[in-house]
Amino acid sequence: MYLLYIQTVDQCVNILSSSDDFELIQRNSVLTMEYTQMCQAAIFSLWNICCEFPLKQASLLKLTMTLCIDKLPSLIRRIVRVHLFAPSVHAKEQINLNLMKQAPNAVALEQCFDLLKCQHEAKARGEANVVWHGSKASSSEGDKIAPDKILTNEGNSLVEINGENKSCSEDRVDSSRSSPQKIIAVERSCNNLNPLKRKILLSSPELWSTAYNCFLLSSERCWMESCQIVRLGLARKSKCNEQEKENILLRSQYSSEEIKKNISQYAVDRTDELHSILSSVLAYLGTFHSKESSEREIDDKSKSKSSQKQTKQPIFAELLSPSARIRLCSCLERISITLKSSLRCVMGRLKLYQMTKTADDFAVDYNHIIFGDEALTESLSCLAAWLRQNPKASHSALNLTSEIKLWYDAEKMRSTNMNKSKDEHNSEDDPVLSRLPKLVFRSEELEAGLQKLYNIVTTENDDSKGKLSEPFLTALDKFIGEMLFDCKDRGKSEGSGGVLSYMLLRSINSFRPSRARNFATLDKPDEDSSSATGSISERNFARRKKRKWRDSALEHQLRKARRRMVRSRNSVVNEWLTLDEEHEKPRNSDAFVDLEDFLVEG
Known part of the structure; x- marks a missing residue:
């Protein structure tokens, strides 16, 4: 059922995005405002779905997040640009069309970054079980958002607290002077004020990798x-x-x-x-x-290279x-x-x-x-x-x-x-x-x-x-x-x-x-050439071309060829001499030294 719903929304967005006729948007300001409000409401609804229900199938998660953070915000930006940079002479009034205050893909990338950091720190401490966003401990029923409280008539995100519309900054309290129940209530009100602050449920590393690629x-x-x-x-x-x-x-x-x-x-x-x-x-x-680490490197310049490698x-x-x-x-x-x-x-x-x-x-x-x-x-x-x-x-x-x-x-x-x-x-x-x-x-x-x-x-x-x-x-x-x-x-x-x-x-x-x-990134000339300021020959040496980068396997093969001593220009003679050194006695080591004199060309 959810797959049919999300595919229907995807088709509607594709039809609206592919149409080149935006005359209605240019002439009708009310229709333009309705389009932007519907897109913003759809973004918040899809975000809440990903925060409430752990989508265990990668295809569903990818399709949902693509609509939420890619297609719908792109449609909003296109509507706003058409209304602003191609204004019609028939438009009698102008309306305030603003983009979203926060980019959904940037918020999602920050959540993935925090989860990656927590996972690495947990592994560094030796903890085998890493708590993902999809666990029961990471979600609560108090963070749910009522659909009718997401948007007002002006398109702003509001939350009703004790019968009044209050902002998150007005309800911010000091944690040292307030009770835990009040702090939790304020955090929930902040999440309700901005639905994008809620964390997406990712129950496995595979889903995290899929979501991260989608966000990028x-x-x-x-x-x-x-x-x-x-x-x-x-x-x-x-x-x-x-x-x-x-x-x-x-x-x-x-x-x-x-x-x-x-x-x-x-x-x-x-x-x-x-x-x-x-x-x-x-x-x-x-x-x-x-x-x-950067401040430590600047202050402590006398540290050895081994200690710097350990702290890297x-x-x-x-x-x-x-x-x-x-x-x-x-x-x-x-x-x-x-x-x-x-x-x-x-x-x-x-x-x-x-x-x-x-x-x-x-x-x-x-x-x-x-x-x-x-x-x-x-x-x-x-x-x-x-x-x-x-x-x-x-x-x-x-x-x-x-x-x-x-x-x-x-x-x-x-x-x-x-x-x-x-x-x-x-x-x-x-x-x-x-x-x-x-x-x-x-x-x-x-x-x-x-x-x-x-x-x-x-x-x-x-x-x-x-x-x-x-x-x-x-x-x-x-x-x-x-x-x-x-x-x-x-x-x-x-x-x-x-x-x-x-x-x-x-x-x-x-x-x-x-x-x-x-940086050791690119091939740079030697230190002697970089400090050459004397004669003209030294300056020309400093302006020489950079040395080309060689593959490690090729470099190993060249070193091995240099170590091998070639005794003759004939490869057959070299092979016989090698066999003679390995299998014959030392007194017979020079048995084929003069063999080149008996070889005939052709």
Whole structure:
């Protein structure tokens, strides 16, 4: 019965998502609000089903979670984008359409991360039985949510406590001064206020692996939506720059202040969603007690190498299955590709709206241009999600290069250990190890793109064609400032870029310590060549090409060939000499030394 229900919902979502005619959504605001409310109610209902009933079949769990965290949120985002960036002249009123405050796939990834961490800690303590979310101890009847209390008429999540609608922050109490019954009641009210805080029931490691792959796939598709929007904008721009500029101006003429406000709110919500997904994905590339270990390494530099190897902790990605590691690598590749396309789009738009000699662009309202450009809005949301300050980490931004390099080092060490233990293992057959070098290269390209964008924003060229328009940068700073945590820091920036230049400079400075570390990831020249600053020959030696990486099996074969002493250019003679040394007496060891003199060519 449940299978029939979930298949029916899936077919309805597919029909609505595949239809290209959104005229009703553009013209009818009431219908648009009903669509978004139905999708949000369906997300909460499917989430509650996964929290109440342990789905023991992997196919049912995969279909349910795909609808809950992938298809329905994607449909909401599509409806909101169509209503905002393709407004119809027949729409008499504008409504506030907001995305979900929390990304369901990011919440699910955090729950899987907590469960993986608890499982590893339990195994480290020697505990055989690990408590999963599907056990009776992890679920209670008090966490149930009434269907009529999920959404109000405005689409907000509320809970009725003692006849009043109260928020979780208002009922938050001190655990040291309150009774256990009151604390439990407050926790239940917080869960009712936000249904996504409830834990999904996963009764076995197999279901956890299936759910984790499903969550990563939905996160990859979420970033892929932004990549498709940005690439479509780049394709239109490459065909005709002036025509695209005129189209943006035409769309911005009928953009009201209410639409601008809604677009700004969409950018903020989209940035929060992408940032939560990216931080949840990068959490799997961290080490156990990574913050404490890093501080210990900085303070205690006099420790020996043996003690550092003993205190080294594995990263979370090493605990995943091979299929999960491949899916994690694919998700990071999609994120890096999207960020690279976003950088290209922003730099292209900056060059498109450069100041001309006639100064006609100063008469244009650049606020209308920014709010009417869907590709630019999506690109800025992606970059702000990557570069915004992360409150959960010590660094100011999410450092992709450092985390990916640490994972690459761990995979290389694991492959080396497997080569030592098993002769049949070949590192070239490992799909993760073969894809990580390209991922490291892409992350380094992103840092180079940030530096290039910073140089474009802070340029001070005397030529009017090379200098960016000040009104355009001012409007851009105002738009970006709303998507960052530290909007108050805009006055601290230097140069003509304002908030944008300050954000780029802060991120570049935070990425420099990671590049200064000595990673054993890529083949680097020798220390003598890196410190060569004397003669011209030494400088040329420092600029030599990097040594190619050789397979361990090939290296072993070459070493074995070097140890073998070749006595003659004839292989037959060498074989006879070897047999003579093994089987004959020492006095007859030189029996065939002069055999080459009797051999005839041909």
